[in-house]
Amino acid sequence: MSQIFHRHSNIYSRLSILGVVLFALTLAGVVAMLHLSGYNTRQNDYVEQPIQFSHAHHVGGMGIDCRYCHTTVEESSFANIPPTKTCMNCHSQIWTGAPILEPVRASFRDNTPLTWTRVHDLPDFVYFNHSIHVKQGVGCATCHGPVDKMPLMYQQAPLTMSWCLDCHRNPARYIRPRDQVFNMAWERPADDPELGARLVRDYNIGSVEQLTSCSTCHR
């Protein structure tokens, strides 16, 4: 039987094997990048909300403390989204006729809740607890970014597992004194490189083994 393929076709077959491998790797890379991209994590996405609530105005401008609205952040896993009543504490006095606030007034009047879209949404198999992070010196801004400068709320961090683990593996780099947790403007003092390590000790923060045990977040 005569040879069908010429000898130099070997090089094509070898190249094609390499090509398949390269293609598969590229595809895997693309999928991985897509997975970690803002498209998938919704990082930096603005979300349509029933009211265009501005944290920049209320926090940055008026100086309202985070805990005025997010009341349960120090005692519960959930930081709480304020009830309509909290909005009306002020807005029954000021901007009482503003058209932008009509949904708030309608909610209060009709006793129907506002429906917000979650901005920071972890998967259901992750059990995040606000209270312990706040207690151990993780500032609001550490995860949520400069909320006081956000006219509309968006998710500043990727909220991926590796991002969580950055801190769980080395909390000293991220934590701050407890009295600075709600301070949006706090910056790590340049003259005190030992601050983080000292706080980890003072706050009795769990070992890296404990912080990275699976059941710490998954159960």
Added chain:
Amino acid sequence: MDLSAIRSRLASAEGRLYWRSLGELTDSAQFREYLHREFPEQASEWNDPKGRREFLKLMSASLALAGVGACTRQPQEQIVPYVRQPEDVVPGRPLFYASAVIHGGYAQPVLVESHLGRPTKIEGNPEHPASLGAADSFTQAEILNLYDPDRAKIVTNRGEVRSWGHFLTAVQSALTAQAPRGGAGLRFLTGAITSPSLAALMAEILRAHPQAKWHQFDPAGRQGQTGDANARPIYHFDRADLVVTLDADFITCGPGSLRYQRDFSTRRRLTDDRKQMNRLYAIESTPTLTGAKADHRLPVRAADVEGIARELSALLGAVPQGEGASVPRPGEPDIAGWVAALARDLQAHRGRSVVVPGDFQPAAVHQIARSMNEALGNVGTTVTYAAQVEAAPTDRHASLAELARAMDAGEVQVLMILGGNPVFSAPVDLKFSEKMAKVGLVAYHSLYVDETAHLSHWNLPAAHALESWNDARAYDGTVTLTQPLIAPMYEGRSPHEVLALFTPQGDRRGMQIVKDYWTAAYSSGAQWTITSPDDEPFANADAFWKRALHDGFVPGTAVTAGGPATPFDAPSSGLDPSRPAPPVTGDQGGLEIIFRPDPTIWDGSYANNGWLQELPKPLTKLTWDTSAWISPRLAEDRGLHNGDVVELRYRGNAAKMPVWIVPGHPPQSVTVFFGYGRTRAGRVGNADETARQFNPYLLRTSDAPWFGSGLEMARTGERYLLVTTQEHHAMEGRVPVRVATLEEYTKEPAVIAHQAHAFPKTLTLYPDHVYDGYKWGMAIDLTSCTGCGACTTACVAENNIPVVGKEQVSRGREMHWIRVDHYFAGDLDNPESYHQPVPCMQCESAPCEVVCPVAATTHSSEGLNDMVYNRCVGTRYCSNNCPYKVRRFNFLEYADWYTTTLEPLRNPDVTVRSRGIMEKCTYCVQRINQARIDAKREERKIRDGEIVTACQATCPADAIVFGDLNDPNSRVTQVKAQQRNYGVLEDLNTRPRTSYLAAIRNPNPELEPARPAGQTEQH
């Protein structure tokens, strides 16, 4: 199966054999094959009609793209805050409310966990004397009934949708028509009522309609209830060193069983300081969990219990009041010797013993038991006799028979039935449904649209106990309040609200009725010991009401010895209360039939509850089906095997039943459990064509409701698949229970350690884990465990464990994270029984962890074998490598993602698993994490006892202890320091964290001579 071969094997065994099932004893090739496989045959196969191959072919494209499907973005979710947030509500933290669920008319006090207004879990009320924190399986499973999608939802009249307003109009016109005759045609049918406020409503109705009558019926209620003052025994097992039961199952049956179980196990508990135990003699017919716990058990026919009781009382010199039917004394010499030894033991424990008659034995046995207790000086210490707490106690079978007669005679025009499903559960000789058709207006108030609803004119949906205001008394009479956790999900109303429609005052809300009753009772100068939190008297009745609701009960309302015979405003039923109990008819020859409520679905009212259906029934570990229990001897005589369908003929009625051979069953008796054979229970409980005949109510007659003779049993040649978990997860003959008698153990405490198969190994290639923080561990006391299965139900409720169904259980795919293994030991006709709850052992060198290719099961810093669902790819290597068989795999999508009413049921702190995921016991890691976070927030260590696992919390026997092994003062460390502490399969070097305290028995040396040394245990 060859029973004679089993007998010879048992006889020839050196020492003692422990066995789980008859199949295991035969040790046949078939059984070995079954064990050999990781899961029973075809557990991992897809064998639907389409076939696995066909399925793969059809699904290949979908499977290839299945991974891509996981790449979708997470869907956006909504947050809906309150408009006005209620005080005390902290989203993310549950609130607990004290309440009660009602079982057989009596209150089971509970604490209900509520997440943002939706109840998710029921626990016992730790402050209530009837619970002390424990809850049984029925109580645990009530939460599933609340969310049952098959509940009755709307008011209907002859199939057409109506409203409560329409019903009120119908009631009023019926009452108007009845008024000239004093309500002579008006009848009410209820179960037992202990609720004072409900009884007051009934009294109000009967005052307004003096000729109306109130009937009671409860198919599983106790017999021998009479109007006698001071006839209700309350036992104090915590003061009894010797307990004798006369066919009594005080551990699992009856309103006081939780407290009794706790008291009994407290007196039985061994510590290194206190090496004393109580001793339990069980004279019983059907094997029960009480008999399984007994140090000496005497299986006899139910009809012979009275004769033995008489003989025993004669030996004790007690004179029973009145003579009952002359029951022949069993003449067998070994029984006589046994009874004589028991009598001597009782004499030696005067004032420290107690004789407990069974709920299903006739009044004569109760009288004999009482006279024995009086003769032994036990009254006042180990048992007290107090007034009845039920309103208008009556013989309920007679009461129903009277109603049936009146209906047949056309005397009844209006019949209001409050629950109970009498069409299904009434004795067959009453022909209840036939006679009910002669009544002009039948209204039925029930949680389900069941068999009775189908034949009633008006169907009124009931509000669930967690949706309504109510009150009831606990076993000791303590008034227990029920408050709603959630507004009624459907149109349901409480029994109070329904009865109020018949009163002159008319329509009222449940809260108003209950609150008015109790604030009025308080204001009228009741002498209760309840005080405000600062021990001051209450400012007003409203303050009292708030405090009582907060506690869930009113302390000081227990009806004790010499208390008032009719507490508060209990009406007369309009029937003769002193009607004597119907005589048990004489011996008809043939076999004896014994009727019992089903251990998991009770009288059938829990038939639509998947948790209880799937809960393995005690002793047989059967799920999803009923069976007729027969003894091995009877099986040999008749050539019957497990699963053979027999026809039972009894007093002219017939029913079919699949048989199950139960070691220790009295030879000439057959036990049938009612509750199965439902036709309109719902999607879970409806029986198919075959199983519909397995209904013992078809045999039950009102004159002998609990046992009778003259039963004929005939083979039909049919077979029926009965599914038991008894043989699942077997441990290849390495018996993990260790047993010693008290004498052996006190003489040589190391006897437990010496029962090991081999010396524990410690050499390992892997580096040791270091636990410098907490180190969680658990100890389970086999001496205390009664095998009731409440831990399994509590675990199901806490951890969102799905129901898989009979077909899946038959393949060994049940999902329970904690199972209760049962072992027999010794003689086939009267074996000893041992229970062993098996959760995950949380091994320190866990075989599961090292084989996972994707690190989905890893070791936590506190020693848990974490299971990470989102990482698991379903290789099942971990389960294959687990020597304890505690891992469970979601072969299919068992979690119900699509029934919307079940969504609020789920515990939000635990992931709902999908298919293809391995799961197992986590030591309730959600509770550990919450406690750790709370402790850190308060800058302290977790306190001992702060973390209570779901199984531990509900255990009535307090057999499970959990805590930090790094804390030398923790309870679990101290318990584990006992010399009877051992780990199962320690020779595999798994270093289990869950350890067991060996079962210690306390036999009477006169009846069971000590075994010679060196011949104790054999494995």
